[in-house]
Amino acid sequence: MSLIRRNLDVLDDNFFDNFMRDLNLFRRGNIRTGWAPSLDVLETEDEFIVDAELPGLNKDDINIDIHDNILTISGETKKEQRFQDENVFFRERHFGSFNRGIALPPNLNTDDVTATFENGLLEMKFPKTELSGRKIKIQ
Known part of the structure; x- marks a missing residue:
């Protein structure tokens, strides 16, 4: 077996943050x-403050859940009917779940x-x- 030297300089500054984000999403399915x-x-x-950009939604379209210290924000944005039958030349807005x-x-006190929710910002x-914790005495 041979050792492979890795060049860690090629990793970007957000490598660990991206890895943890993806790991959290993967664990929750x-x-x-x-x-x-x-x-x-x-x-x-x-x-501790969490702000989420949710433009175009109403507060009734948003679900917030906390389970096992994981905060989950979910919902759905729907396409406007006026764009259903037209030829769209350019679209950057996101739709769907x-x-x-x-x-x-x-x-944190999650209770x-x-x-x-105001102006698209949750x-x-x-x-x-x-x-909390306690010290355990060794006998």
């Missing part, structure tokens, strides 16, 4: 096909989440809690 909303994830001293999941940190705020 949500291999991304089509489109998914863009997310901003922010952390303050007191809370979407499903986006991200792993949440363990120190007190607030979610607002904002979820998760209050932080103290990490």
Whole structure:
């Protein structure tokens, strides 16, 4: 068996982030096909904030689920009827079902989440809690 030297300089800066994102989607069975909303994830001293761009949707078209510390945002955008029979020359908007999941940190209170939706931006705020744990004495 021979060792192969790898040139790690060829990996881009987002390699690990992309790997973790894809791994989270794969574990949940949500291999991304089509489109998914863009997310901003922010952390303050007191809370964890997730913003999702969902233009053209109503709040009733969006599903938010938290299971096993995985936040899943899903829904569907529909094509406008006026474009069904026309010759479309250029289309950049996305239509169809979407499903986006991200792993949440363990120190969040997922029972007190607030979610607002305004002008196509879904904002979820998760209050932080103290990490719980206990010290185990070795006998």
